[in-house]
Amino acid sequence: MIEELISLLDSVSLSDSDDKWIWDLDSDDTFSVKGVRSFLDRRELPEGAIPTRWNKFVPRKVNIMIWRLLLDRLSTRYNLSRKGFDIPSILCPICLNSVEVLDHIFGGCHLASKIWNAIGRWLEVSLPSDKGPKSILEWLDSSGLVKKKKDVIEVIIYTAWWTIWRARNEIIFGQPNDNKDTPFDSIVSISYLWLSSRNCKFYLNWVAWLKNPLLNM
């Protein structure tokens, strides 16, 4: 027994450096929340699913809504009917013209189209012709823009999805809305509020933001 222990120790060489913890999921041995998240995504998400995204410049409730959106777990009328809920209609409550699926409500519906056109003009970018959530994110990820600009656009995209979903819920649940702003006006002001209050490096003033947030970056 003792020989076995000695032979085990034979190959061990000790150095003078301090003891330290090593995180071997990431190549640089350093722990990161991002590393854990991609590890869990690789293990848990079905193939082809969009990896979990977390944007620190928007409130947690928005990140949770986006997380559910990207997994197609929002309670769209189509998803509810698929789960066996007896609902009066599966048509989009905004236009009453198409089945309410994710790509329609956030991309193809006239409200969403109007919003994306306005955002494209505001940021002076050409968004993809398919405005479904997956395409919009693929476009952003492969846009070749610098990270600072991508972060800002991601906040604006998330705010747009958040605003569209709220507008849709207001129609379904008849919530009173005293806000006289158009959905696009709300997106411009809410995304500015979230970014300027959560990003200490954010320096754009309101007038520059209104003109085009990407211009002076």
Ligand SMILES: [Zn+2]
């Ligand atoms: Zn619609």
